Amino acid sequence: xxxxxxxxxxxxxxxxxxxxxxxKKCFAxxxxxxxxxxxxxxxxxTSVAEADSGMIAIVPGNVEESELIRRITSHxxxxxxxxxxxxxxxxxxxxxxxxxxxxxxxxxxxAFEPVSDPQPPKNKREGWAQNPIDEFILARLExxxxxxxxxxxxxxxxxxxxxxxxxxxxxKEEIEAxxxxxxxxxxxxLVEKLLASEHYGEKWGRHWLDLVRFAETxxxxxxxxxxxxxxxxxxxxxxxxxNKPYDQFVIEQLAGDEIENPTSESIIATGYYKLGVWDDxxxxxxxxxxxxxxxxxxxxxxxxxxxxxxxxxxxxxxxxPISQENYYQFLSFFRGxxxxxxxxxxxxxxxxxxxxxxxxxxxxxxxxxxAVENRMNEIISxxxxxxxxxxxxxxxxxxxxxxRRERMDGRIAELVPNEASEYAELKRQLDAINxxxxxxxxxxxxxxxxxxxxxxxxxxxxxxxxxxxxxxxxVPGYPKYFNTANPEIPQPTAEQQTAGRRLVLAKWIASEDxxxxxxxxxxxxxxxxxxxxxxxxxxxFGQLGxxxxxxxxxxxxxxxxxxxxxxxxxxxxxxxxxxxxxxxSAGAEKGLAQDPANELFWRFNSRxxxxxxxxxxxxxxxxxxxxxxYGHGFYPKxxxxxxxxxxxxxxxxxxxxxxxxxxxxxxIHVKRSLLTPILSNFDFPExxxxxxxxxxxxxxxxxxxxxxxxxxxxxxxxxxxxxxxxGATTPEDxxxxxIQFAMAREANDQDVKVGxxxxxxxxxxxxxxxxxxxxxxxxxxxxxxxxFFLD
Numbered sequence: 001x002x003x004x005x006x007x008x009x010x011x012x013x014x015x016x017x018x019x020x021x022x023x024k025k026c027f028a029x030x031x032x033x034x035x036x037x038x039x040x041x042x043x044x045x046t047s048v049a050e051a052d053s054g055m056i057a058i059v060p061g062n063v064e065e066s067e068l069i070r071r072i073t074s075h076x077x078x079x080x081x082x083x084x085x086x087x088x089x090x091x092x093x094x095x096x097x098x099x100x101x102x103x104x105x106x107x108x109x110x111a112f113e114p115v116s117d118p119q120p121p122k123n124k125r126e127g128w129a130q131n132p133i134d135e136f137i138l139a140r141l142e143x144x145x146x147x148x149x150x151x152x153x154x155x156x157x158x159x160x161x162x163x164x165x166x167x168x169x170x171x172k173e174e175i176e177a178x179x180x181x182x183x184x185x186x187x188x189x190l191v192e193k194l195l196a197s198e199h200y201g202e203k204w205g206r207h208w209l210d211l212v213r214f215a216e217t218x219x220x221x222x223x224x225x226x227x228x229x230x231x232x233x234x235x236x237x238x239x240x241x242x243n244k245p246y247d248q249f250v251i252e253q254l255a256g257d258e259i260e261n262p263t264s265e266s267i268i269a270t271g272y273y274k275l276g277v278w279d280d281x282x283x284x285x286x287x288x289x290x291x292x293x294x295x296x297x298x299x300x301x302x303x304x305x306x307x308x309x310x311x312x313x314x315x316x317x318x319x320x321p322i323s324q325e326n327y328y329q330f331l332s333f334f335r336g337x338x339x340x341x342x343x344x345x346x347x348x349x350x351x352x353x354x355x356x357x358x359x360x361x362x363x364x365x366x367x368x369x370x371a372v373e374n375r376m377n378e379i380i381s382x383x384x385x386x387x388x389x390x391x392x393x394x395x396x397x398x399x400x401x402x403x404r405r406e407r408m409d410g411r412i413a414e415l416v417p418n419e420a421s422e423y424a425e426l427k428r429q430l431d432a433i434n435x436x437x438x439x440x441x442x443x444x445x446x447x448x449x450x451x452x453x454x455x456x457x458x459x460x461x462x463x464x465x466x467x468x469x470x471x472x473x474x475v476p477g478y479p480k481y482f483n484t485a486n487p488e489i490p491q492p493t494a495e496q497q498t499a500g501r502r503l504v505l506a507k508w509i510a511s512e513d514x515x516x517x518x519x520x521x522x523x524x525x526x527x528x529x530x531x532x533x534x535x536x537x538x539x540x541f542g543q544l545g546x547x548x549x550x551x552x553x554x555x556x557x558x559x560x561x562x563x564x565x566x567x568x569x570x571x572x573x574x575x576x577x578x579x580x581x582x583x584x585s586a587g588a589e590k591g592l593a594q595d596p597a598n599e600l601f602w603r604f605n606s607r608x609x610x611x612x613x614x615x616x617x618x619x620x621x622x623x624x625x626x627x628x629x630y631g632h633g634f635y636p637k638x639x640x641x642x643x644x645x646x647x648x649x650x651x652x653x654x655x656x657x658x659x660x661x662x663x664x665x666x667x668i669h670v671k672r673s674l675l676t677p678i679l680s681n682f683d684f685p686e687x688x689x690x691x692x693x694x695x696x697x698x699x700x701x702x703x704x705x706x707x708x709x710x711x712x713x714x715x716x717x718x719x720x721x722x723x724x725x726x727g728a729t730t731p732e733d734x735x736x737x738x739i740q741f742a743m744a745r746e747a748n749d750q751d752v753k754v755g756x757x758x759x760x761x762x763x764x765x766x767x768x769x770x771x772x773x774x775x776x777x778x779x780x781x782x783x784x785x786x787x788f789f790l791d
Contacts, residue, residue, distance in 0.1 A: 010102040015110040016551050018099050021092045023547070025082050030057075032319040032543045041068075042543070044106040060104040063097050072096070110551060111306070111541035112481050115515040117559050118552040133578040136553035140600050146591055149583040149603040154179045155745075156791055157582060158190065160604075163790055164529060165194040165572070167203035167613050167664075168620055172744040191576045195569050198629060201241030202666045204568075206612060207528055208236050210694065211303045211539075212253075212272055213295075215670045215687035216633060218340070219277035221647045223673040227346055228447040230669075232271035234630045237666070246521055246566035247510035250304060254506035257351075257449050258498055264353035264446070271447040274349045277672070277688050278340040290467045292339050293331050299690050301330070301479065302539040304509050306520035309479055314465035319543045321480045328461045329477030329486070333505040336456025336498070337449055351450040358441045365440060369433045376426045377401055380408045383415040452498040476501055478508065481542070482516070512562055516541070522557040522571055523548075527693065529575045531605030539692035549599050580604075585791035606791035608696055611682035612665035618712070618782055619662050621742045622719035626662040633669035634660040636676050639710060646673055678712075681705045706783050716779035720771070723778070731759055734774055742781040 012018065022031075022041050029036045037053055040046040047058045055067040063069055071081040072088045080087070088096070099105075107113060120135035124142055129135045141148055152160070158178045162170045170178075178190060194200060216229040239249055249269075251259065256266030276295040282288035298310040311317055312327035338348040352359065384395055398404045413420040460470035477486040487504050509517050520541065527533035534554045537545035548554045557571065564570040575581055585606040591598075598605055609617065619625040635654040643649045652671060668676055672687050681701045685691035706712045723737045735755035739747035747755075755777055762773040781787065 010099070010105055012095055012099040012102060013107070014099065014105060015107045015113070015547060017095050019110075020547055021088065021095060025088055025092075029082075044104075047106070048104070058100060058104050060100065061102075063100050066100050069093075069097060069100065109543060110547055111516065111519070111545070112483075115519065115558050116552070116555045118556050120556070121552075128579055130577060130579045130582075131574060132556060133553065133574060134580055136550055136556065137578075137580045137601050140550060141602055144594065144600055146594060146600060146602045147588070148579065149586060149588060149591075151579070151582050152584040152604065152791070156584070157187065159744075160790055161190060161194055161576065163609065163613060164576075165191075165203060166197050166199035167206070167610070167616060168199055168625075169617050169744060172740050172746075175744050187582070188577060191573060195573065198241055199627075199664075201237040201239070202629070202664055204240045204528070205233070205237035206666050207524070208240070209233060209666075210685055210691040211524075212275055212299060213687050213690050214275055215672045217652065217671045217673070218280065219672040219688060220279045220281075222280060223646075223652060223671060224280060225652060226274065226340075226447055227350060228445055229271065229275065230631070230633050230667075231268045231446050232275065233633075233666070235265060235268045235271070237630070238265075240568070243567065243569045246518075246561075246568055248566075250510040250517065251503075251506040254300070254304075254509065255503035257452075258500050258503035258506075264444070267351055267353050267448045268446045270449040273334075273337065273449055274340055274447050276340075280343040286467045289339050290462065290465075293334055295689075296334055297327070297331055302690050302692070304520065305479070305516055306523075306535075306539055306541040306545075307479060307481055307516075308540050308542055308544075313462075323480070325461055325472075325474055326477060326480050328459055329474045330479060332456070332459035332474060332476045333501045335459045335501075336453030337502070338451040338453075348451050349447055349449075350445045351448040352443060353446045353448075354441075354444045358443060361440055362443060365433070365437060369430065372426050372430050372433060373401070376405065376423065376430070379412065379416060379419045379423050379426075380405055382419065383408055383412055386415040452502075454492050454496060454499055456499050456501070476504070478505075482514065484508075484514075510566075515558055515562065518561045518566070519554065519558045521568075522561045523554060525568065525571050526557070526575065529572065529581065530601065531607055532693075537692075539690060550601075604791065606789060608789050609682075610694065611679040611684045614682050614788065615665045615678055615711075617787070618715045618719075621744075621782070622715050623722045623741075624662045624715070624718055625664070626659055628660075628663055629667075631667075633667050634663055635669050636661050637710065638674065638677065642677055643674070678705060678709065703783075707779070712782065713775075713779060716782055717775045719778040719782070720775045723774075731756055731770075731774070735759075735777070738774075738778055738781055742778070743784075743786055 019042070026041050028034065030039045030041045032040070032042055035046070037051045038046070039051045039057055041057065048056060048060060050056055051067075053067075057066065057068045059065040068081075071079055072093060074080045082088075120132040121139040123129060123135055123138045125138060128148060129138055138148065155175055158170050158175055162168060162174075178186065181189075183189075214229075214233060216226050217223045218226060252266045252269035253272040254270075256262060256269040259266055273296060276292060276299070278292065279288050294310060294313055297313075298308075301307050301309050307320070309317065309320075309322045309327055309330065312322040312324050314324070316323045340346075341348045354362075384392055387395070395404060395407060398407065412423045458473050459475075460473050463469040463471050475486060476489060478484045487508065489499070489501055489504055492498070492500055508514055511517075520538070523533045523535050523538055527538050534548045534550050534557075535541060535546060560574070561567070561571055580601055581604065583602075583604045585604045588603065591602045595602060616625065634656040636656070638653065640649075643653065653674060654669070665676075665679060668679070670687060675684060675687075681699075683694050683697055685694055719738065719741060720734075722741060723734050726737050728734045728737045732752055735752050736747040738755075739745065739751055758780060759770075759773045759777050762768045762776055763770070768776070
């Protein structure tokens with residue numbers, strides 16, 4: 001048997017070139033989950049071993065003796081692989097043959113290999129690449145014989161940039177100014193302006209809120225409110241606006257109460273742990289406690305590390321190297337952190353973040369009141385002793401000192417006359433103290449980790465995931481993906497209030513030694529900028545996730561992210577200044593035929609507006625958008641029919657003013673059992689679990705809501721009103737003004753012709769007056785694809 005010289009650098013890489021082919025064509029029957037004939041093609045050991053058939057699938061260095069190649073190229077339908085679907089393409093077969101010829105070298109799963117530090121490749125085409133991102137993109141295009149698309153128009157670019165960075169459209173004046181700016185830095189200056197906008201945090205903060213399953217209520221039947229959850233939302237928005245280093249952002253959320261010198265901001269960040277669903281009346285309280293731990297484990301592993309370990313709660317992971325023991329080792333980092341609360345009790349999740357001065361003022365006031373009440377209670381106790389025994393027993397059964405005081409208040413002079421004058425004076429003092437309370441500065445609380453054991457209870461493996469059947473004890477340990485030794489947890493100092501385990505975990509997750517965290521985040525940034533990640537399964541980099549389409553680019557971005565100081569805006573700037581970002585989204589015959597899914601990024605991906613962008617854009621173009629930032633969420637008007645779907649219709653839903661209801665959608669109160677219809681129609685995510693990437697659907701409720709819904713009709717009427725306020729009186733002038741507001745461009749003759757025709761039909765066929773007909777014309781405008789889609 002001929003063996004290849006494995007010392008030579010192979011031209012074909014397993015993870016980059018071979019595994020994607022095997023994953024599409026072979027893994028369904030011979031992969032991690034299924035191994036027909038005992039053949040598993042994602043691992044070297046089984047691939048080069050004799051299968052049940054007696055044949056060897058892959059013989060390194062020998063293409064002719066490799067059964068894999070014989071089966072792929074067989075003309076016998078009973079032998080040819082894959083048995084169903086499209087066969088292996090000639091170019092894919094060539095890759096497999098070259099790989100085997102060069103020694104069939106395997107690599108470990110790509111995500112857990114060390115991050116390389118690749119140099120941008122040299123390209124044949126000169127002048128296209130604007131930065132290293134383009135060199136990686138262009139190299140893959142040239143290898144595939146594809147051309148990058150031409151640049152997008154300036155109008156397209158400014159709309160793309162505004163929506164990607166702020167979630168709002170540019171005005172007609174802003175578009176025209178950019179189109180007229182012919183300076184070489186026009187695009188760069190626009191990107192810098194938008195990165196500095198306060199609206200940036202509102203847009204990018206919403207991406208993060210999707211990942212951490214943000215909501216302001218508990219779910220289940222009562223779906224009670226989570227007090228102060230909105231402060232976590234504001235923390236996220238501020239963090240993005242301030243361009244907080246991502247490693248700091250991670251540590252604050254996972255251990256903001258355990259860092260040295262915690263701040264009110266870092267305390268608010270730990271609200272991350274309290275955002276999940278919570279049953280205030282569970283049938284099995286212990287099981288529900290571990291359900292909450294499981295939610296934290298799942299959210300933390302997916303969001304920060306891009307791995308899934310939840311199935312190991314009950315059994316060893318079937319695909320990835322996570323055992324049940326390892327799951328509970330990871331859980332033990334969080335053990336001792338108290339659950340959300342008992343029914344009606346939020347003390348475990350509400351933490352005071354008032355200033356020292358405010359805390360001192362309230363403590364002094366409490367001491368003053370307590371001293372007066374203590375002396376009053378002493379006098380009352382003396383008076384009680386003067387009562388007949390039976391009456392004494394009756395009053396002593398009342399344990400509340402305030403209620404006892406109320407019952408005895410009028411009898412002090414009768415029972416202890418010598419104390420009567422002092423008691424009267426104490427009452428006056430107490431009234432004065434209580435009156436002063438309303439002038440004290442307000443105390444401030446946050447949804448946050450409030451109680452966590454300094455010495456957490458022992459964590460044990462739960463047999464089949466059942467907390468009532470504990471097994472062996474475990475110590476804190478990292479997921480086995482990383483081949484990292486279990487950490488040493490320092491013994492808590494006398495000053496510490498918690499075990500400090502979460503801080504150990506947080507520092508490891510945010511460490512330069514654990515570049516999975518950086519890898520996952522740069523992939524998310526790319527996803528939100530380009531429409532999909534270099535790794536499509538952006539919260540699952542494990543065996544069942546999708547491999548990166550551009551692994552060298554992903555590694556280069558990862559290294560650059562860490563070199564920049566975990567600077568998110570730096571990465572966005574790099575991406576947006578690339579030629580790849582500035583390409584047109586138009587189709588090209590060769591590209592569509594060869595790469596219809598745009599895996600190689602030969603063009604930019606067009607997209608529909610998100611749910612929030614739809615709503616906010618309507619409010620912006622009709623002039624009603626209220627740009628007030630931060631603070632308590634507001635309550636949009638919701639129809640009685642939708643309210644009726646609650647267990648208690650209308651329960652927990654407020655009535656905000658008309659002005660408040662025009663704020664941006666990110667500030668809408670997120671009630672799990674009552675999501676705002678216009679948002680849910682346009683694919684707002686469910687809030688019970690992390691959402692890595694929103695589905696984009698096209699379904700009847702969208703059209704019905706936008707044509708018949710109260711919100712769309714009310715706001716289109718406001719757009720018509722704004723047009724009339726310009727002084728436009730003729731239908732032609734009103735149509736031109738409406739298009740300028742809604743589409744941020746001049747109307748053309750065809751626009752006017754179509755508009756006049758629609759208005760006339762509405763008046764003639766439906767008997768509408770001029771005003772109502774124009775209102776409905778404006779409704780039509782905000783339903784056009786031009787309004788709903790980018791590019």
